[in-house]
Amino acid sequence: MTRLVQSGAQVRCLLRPQVRTPQLPRSLAVPVAVADLESGHGLAAACAGAEVVFHLAGCHARGTADSLMSVDYRGTLHMLHAAQQAGVQRFVYLSHLGADRASAFALLKVKGLAEEFVRQSGVPYTIVQSAPVFGVGDTLTSMLAALMRLAPGVFVRPGPSNARWQPIWVEDVVRGLIAASTDRGFADRTIEIGGPEALTLNEVLAAIMAATGVRRQIISAPLVYSRWAIAVWRWLWPQSPLSGHWLDLLAVDQACEINSMQRFFEMRPARFSPNLGYLRGHTWFDDMRRILGRPFPQTSKNL
Numbered sequence: 001m002t003r004l005v006q007s008g009a010q011v012r013c014l015l016r017p018q019v020r021t022p023q024l025p026r027s028l029a030v031p032v033a034v035a036d037l038e039s040g041h042g043l044a045a046a047c048a049g050a051e052v053v054f055h056l057a058g059c060h061a062r063g064t065a066d067s068l069m070s071v072d073y074r075g076t077l078h079m080l081h082a083a084q085q086a087g088v089q090r091f092v093y094l095s096h097l098g099a100d101r102a103s104a105f106a107l108l109k110v111k112g113l114a115e116e117f118v119r120q121s122g123v124p125y126t127i128v129q130s131a132p133v134f135g136v137g138d139t140l141t142s143m144l145a146a147l148m149r150l151a152p153g154v155f156v157r158p159g160p161s162n163a164r165w166q167p168i169w170v171e172d173v174v175r176g177l178i179a180a181s182t183d184r185g186f187a188d189r190t191i192e193i194g195g196p197e198a199l200t201l202n203e204v205l206a207a208i209m210a211a212t213g214v215r216r217q218i219i220s221a222p223l224v225y226s227r228w229a230i231a232v233w234r235w236l237w238p239q240s241p242l243s244g245h246w247l248d249l250l251a252v253d254q255a256c257e258i259n260s261m262q263r264f265f266e267m268r269p270a271r272f273s274p275n276l277g278y279l280r281g282h283t284w285f286d287d288m289r290r291i292l293g294r295p296f297p298q299t300s301k302n303l
Contacts (some may be wrong), residue, residue, distance in 0.1 A: 037075030037240035105248035131194035135170030146287035158226030161248035166194030192256035211276035239293030
């Protein structure tokens with residue numbers, strides 16, 4: 001959103017109804033529309049007059065299979081219906097690499113179904129299938145770093161060690177989405193984007209350990225055991241963002257053409273290891289708040 005505002009675009013931010021008013025940066029003086037993706041209430045008014053809709057909402061990082069269906073499945077249908085009514089000229093949908101309605105994995109199956117809704121809606125679209133995104137406040141590297149810091153000497157890695165990822169910097173994703181929304185060459189297309197390196201999960205974990213200064217012995221666990229463990233975890237701490245949907249991304253390759261960003265957008269994406277500095281300096285309380293869903297006060301510094 002910051003880049004759109006800086007470019008001079010007229011931006012409207014869609015927020016879901018919530019008890020606390022979210023704190024947007026003061027530099028982002030933009031109109032805000034409050035609407036509910038699950039029911040569709042307020043979406044028509046939110047989309048009125050819009051030329052481009054960026055649909056980035058998803059529930060895979062926090063929530064159950066029911067919430068995945070409510071937000072990613074029905075929410076996308078409601079958003080498309082509102083875009084149709086508003087005469088939106090481009091609907092940009094952020095999806096995952098490997099999304100396929102025939103997938104055996106719930107997250108990728110629902111994303112694949114949502115993509116089909118987008119293609120059949122009649123609204124001009126661009127679907128961007130992205131590799132896992134990393135950056136400040138993400139739910140990927142920040143969670144892995146917190147879990148490794150709290151692990152007592154050994155970190156249990158779920159899933160196969162040979163699955164390959166192409167982590168992509170959040171700023172590169174943003175630039176790609178904006179470019180795809182304005183270029184007619186991307187109309188009614190599905191494109192795959194990823195970072196400049198294809199890494200195994202072990203290499204991803206090694207980079208995170210190097211950035212945080214922790215050292216852990218990595219051992220593997222079958223995905224089925226990891227799913228049971230996370231199911232118990234979610235029963236104990238339902239507000240935790242540690243979701244079983246993460247395991248869907250660990251089970252398959254999250255990689256695409258290595259020079260995708262260069263080919264599509266003529267840009268050099270950021271590498272993974274040199275851009276993990278945001279993982280440093282977290283306290284025990286910060287890590288516990290993250291994995292349990294923020295049950296503690298702001299930070300230990302404020303106690």
